[in-house]
Amino acid sequence: MNLVETRLAKLARNGDRGAFEELVNLYKDKIFHLAYRMLGNKQEAEDAVQDTFLRVYNNLDRYDENQKFSTWIFRIGTNLCIDRLRKRKPTYSLDAEMPDSEGNDFYAMLASKDELPEDQIVLSETQQVIRRAIQTLPEKYKSVVILRYLHDMSLQEIGDVLGMPVTTVKTRVHRGREYLRKKLDTDANFSL
Incomplete structure (x- = not known):
C-alpha cells in the first residue's frame, strides 16, 4: 500500500x-x-x-x-x-478507423533503434490493427484485457478493481486473448 x-x-x-x-x-x-x-x-x-x-x-x-x-x-x-x-x-463499424492515439501507443516502445522506414510503416499498421481488434472485444473482456496488458496489472489487482474473483479474471483474460487471436488471424493474419 x-x-x-x-x-x-x-x-x-x-x-x-x-x-x-x-x-x-x-x-x-x-x-x-x-x-x-x-x-x-x-x-x-x-x-x-x-x-x-x-x-x-x-x-x-x-x-x-x-x-x-x-x-x-x-x-x-x-x-x-x-x-x-x-x-x-x-x-461503429468493426473495421472503422481508430483515431490516432497521439503517442500513447503501448507498442511504440517495441521499436528498434535501427528501424527502417518500411519497418515503421509495418509497426504502425500493426498497432492500428491491434487497436481496432481491442475495440471489437466484448465489454466484459475489454476491461480485463486493457488492465492486464496495457496497464500491466496482476490478476489479483484486476479482480480488486473490478470486484470479481481472480478465477473469473483469469478466464476473461484467456477468453479475451483468444477472441483477439481469432480476430487478428482472420483480419490480418497476425498472431499473438
Whole structure:
C-alpha cells in the first residue's frame, strides 16, 4: 500500500485542495490511458477522467485506507467507462478507423533503434490493427484485457478493481486473448 497516496487522500478528505491536486496529477494520465483504451475516443476519455475525479472527490469519505488508492481509483474509472460503453448504441463499424492515439501507443516502445522506414510503416499498421481488434472485444473482456496488458496489472489487482474473483479474471483474460487471436488471424493474419 502506498502510504503517500493514503496520506494525500486523508488530507484531501479534510479539505486540503493541494493534496487532491497531487492525487489528480498522480493519476490523470493513467486514468486517461485506461479510458482511451476502453472507449476509443479522446473526448470521451477526457470526460471519463473528469467524471472519475469528480466521483473520487465526492466520495473521499468512503475511501477505505486499508485498500490501495490505485485500486480504488481504477475501479471508479473502469466502472465509469463500462457505464459509458453500456449506454452506447452500436453505431461503429468493426473495421472503422481508430483515431490516432497521439503517442500513447503501448507498442511504440517495441521499436528498434535501427528501424527502417518500411519497418515503421509495418509497426504502425500493426498497432492500428491491434487497436481496432481491442475495440471489437466484448465489454466484459475489454476491461480485463486493457488492465492486464496495457496497464500491466496482476490478476489479483484486476479482480480488486473490478470486484470479481481472480478465477473469473483469469478466464476473461484467456477468453479475451483468444477472441483477439481469432480476430487478428482472420483480419490480418497476425498472431499473438
